[in-house]
Amino acid sequence: MRAPVHSGRLIGVVGPSGVGKDSVMQALAARHEGVRLVRRVITREADSGGEDFEAVSEEVFAARARAGAFVLHWRAHGLRYGVPMSVHEDLAAGHLCLVNLSRTVLREAQAMFPGFAVVHLTAPVEVLAERLAMRGRESAEVIAARLERAGFALPGGLSHVIRVENTGTVNEAAQAVWAQLQPERVAR
Numbered sequence: 443m444r445a446p447v448h449s450g451r452l453i454g455v456v457g458p459s460g461v462g463k464d465s466v467m468q469a470l471a472a473r474h475e476g477v478r479l480v481r482r483v484i485t486r487e488a489d490s491g492g493e494d495f496e497a498v499s500e501e502v503f504a505a506r507a508r509a510g511a512f513v514l515h516w517r518a519h520g521l522r523y524g525v526p527m528s529v530h531e532d533l534a535a536g537h538l539c540l541v542n543l544s545r546t547v548l549r550e551a552q553a554m555f556p557g558f559a560v561v562h563l564t565a566p567v568e569v570l571a572e573r574l575a576m577r578g579r580e581s582a583e584v585i586a587a588r589l590e591r592a593g594f595a596l597p598g599g600l601s602h603v604i605r606v607e608n609t610g611t612v613n614e615a616a617q618a619v620w621a622q623l624q625p626e627r628v629a630r
């Protein structure tokens with residue numbers, strides 16, 4: 443399917459669990475007008491805390507996926523995640539849309555969204571373990587399983603990758619991301 447024409451830009455934020463994807467995305471949206479956070483649809487309990495997402499059952503998710511309600515969807519950590527079609531409206535309105543993605547869907551996203559860029563956040567695994575324990579959303583067993591995925595590399599063939607280490611403050615990481623996005627935005 444041909445993607446609609448947009449004046450905005452989609453940015454996929456990736457990196458291991460606990461690296462600070464949601465925190466950095468929130469900092470960027472709070473500081474910069476025109477930045478929108480994509481609200482994902484997830485088969486996770488509604489009161490899990492963390493990001494703002496739409497909680498749905500497995501059945502509802504499967505029905506929506508069949509009906510073509512998602513631009514991208516994937517499975518990870520025993521959950522299903524979907525990016526709703528409404529992202530096209532925000533892009534058409536000219537917004538810079540940030541979405542927390544799986545590393546497994548980046549090539550698909552790049553093929554679908556002109557100007558797509560990847561923000562890859564990194565941190566040493568000891569830092570990830572500490573942050574996940576502090577976040578307190580997952581059990582020790584689930585945290586261990588998430589840390590197993592921490593070493594996964596990005597796929598090849600991505601045109602724009604901005605890599606930032608999130609080991610200082612959240613605001614420092616957000617600033618580093620923004621600084622690297624600016625020249626690319628101007629150049630487009």
Ligand SMILES: Nc1ncnc2c1ncn2[C@@H]1O[C@H](COP(=O)(O)OP(=O)(O)O)[C@@H](O)[C@H]1O
Pocket residue numbers: 457458459460461462463464465466492573574576577608609610611612615
């Ligand atoms: N730069 C940072 N310094 C200290 N704590 C951080 C930093 N970035 C994120 N955190 C904390 O680490 C935990 C995981 O962050 P989160 O944004 O949920 O990561 P992700 O979405 O990548 O799993 C949260 O408790 C968050 O407050």
Ligand SMILES: O=P(O)(O)OC[C@H]1O[C@H](OP(=O)(O)OP(=O)(O)O)[C@H](O)[C@@H]1O
Pocket residue numbers: 456457458459460463464518519523542543544545546588591594
């Ligand atoms: O394939 P990967 O690149 O390893 O990513 C797997 C999943 O991890 C993240 O989920 P989620 O936001 O639920 O978890 P997190 O906040 O702990 O990273 C990310 O959004 C993907 O859905």
